[in-house]
Amino acid sequence: MWTIGGGPASSTLGIEERADVPSISVSEKGSIKTPISKESSAQEEPELEGIIPPPAGLIIEISAALAARPLKAKTIKTRLKLEHPNLMKIDIKRFKEPINTIHNRSIIATPVPDFQTQAKYCKPSSSPKMAIPVIDFSKLNSEERAMTMAQIANGCEEWGFFQLVNHGIPVELLEKVKMVSSDCYKKEREENFFKNSTPVKLLKELVDKKTGDKLENIDWEDVFLLSDDNEWPIKTPEFKETMTEYRAEVKKLAEKLMEVMDENLGIPKGYIKKAFNGGEGDTAFFGTKVSHYPPCPNPEMVTGLRAHTDAGGVILLFQDDVVDGLQILKDGEWIDVQPIPNSIVINTGDQIEVLSNGRYKSVWHRVNAKPDKTRRSIASFYNPSYNATIEPATEIVKEVNEFGYPKFRFGDYMSVYTEQKFLPKEPRFQAVRTTTLEVSR
């Protein structure tokens, strides 16, 4: 085993500098040169807990001599998963050609963003009681309106996630939604998930290989999507009627919330809705995703839903009454979104971040797989229409005198998002920065 020691500079890579390991320098090109030393694999590894996400994944170039031609050095490029931000072990057996000497006592390593691995290193919440804000939405129509508005502003600014109770969607309707969704899953989906789905097949293959690897590119999730013009599941009585009624209620709630956000952001009433509807009318996309996260025999090897931020506008999630699993990343810690029966979890997506010029940030979240329970969750998305132009609201930009985000067509953003959903969002904003719309402002 070869061990590379060194802690990258915190400013460039977002890593805490540690006193117990030597720093490695980051060159202007963004590559790091790190000393290499031959040490045993038994070297003591620092504690993982509390570490700010590492860059996770390094492309390294090493100059090595092959066993067959000891005098000929060869540069080998490889991509390695970082096992620890400050310590990387390279097992030279992993190279296809046998190596007997590593020539240079230096290695060029380029950090590669890999959020999924970074996310793994974020510690679980150290304060188990830390919970996302719970807000009584009915108080908006009482003498406690100002306080409720402030709570929602805080939920949007500090958390990106909050839960609403007394939101106005009738409890009888919610009870029916739970019933028909679970019924539909049992009748029309569950058997197929365990018999034929890709995650089940891939997990089984990986378990059989016994490599200790994790399934990185798939979610342990069963999903079906509802929108006005989609095909609906047909074998479950009352599914369509119930979900149509629910979607109408939850859409009304989304529109109310957008007005609250308008007011809190100091922009004209109806601004967000109008922006998402491309100026006027009712062209915004309103979709509902019915998810079930089935029990998983190896929950440590796969994620229910990999970490991501949501692409669109306002997301309203009706999650399981008892089975948890949803977590948000706050200040480097994963925090549970605690189940509260019949509450609605609200979060804001990338487009609200743009429109608010960064005041309301879209927040990373993920769903953990569970060993023994099925978790149901129904997410409804109020998103811009594909043709809507999204840009920071003028009134908000005026306050800081700076456009923090580009102007783009939402459809163009979605083309990038589809490819990069599970990666950091900043490159997505960069990718749509160069469109012609930008020039017109």
Ligand code: OGA
């Ligand atoms: C999503 C999502 C969370 C959940 O669909 O984007 O984050 O609990 N869902 O299913």
Ligand code: NI
């Ligand atoms: Ni999401």
